[in-house]
Amino acid sequence: MNPTEPLKKKGGRPPSQTKRDQQMTVCLTKLEKLAIQRRAQKAGLNLSDYGRQMVLTGKAQVRLSAEENATLNQVAKLGNNLNQLAHKANADGIRSIAFEAQRLLRQLSDLLDKPAAP
Structure with a gap:
């Protein structure tokens, strides 16, 4: 790279300071997993976000339609x-x-x- 060239800024959202590098496994039946997936989809969240919110707060913050x-x-x-x-x-x-x-x-x-x- 030439020192006279301006540095290009990276666009987009900055990386999160909090890294989620710990995992927790939960055993479910197929029916339980399907029910949780449907609730997450209805709330407009992915399964990880839905599960995290439910475990930490007991309720999921539903996204606006x-x-x-x-x-x-x-x-x-x-x-x-x-x-x-x-x-x-x-x-x-x-x-x-x-x-x-x-x-x-x-x-x-x-x-x-x-x-x-x-």
């Missing part, structure tokens, strides 16, 4: 818009943002009132 994630992102965007309106209201007066604020609040209400998927 794609629909729940999309709704959460929409709520965050609306919150950002409301924050921008609050700044404008402070600068220009409350009357300058009245209609836009009502529209955004109606949108937020519709999102929050949407029935949850079973």
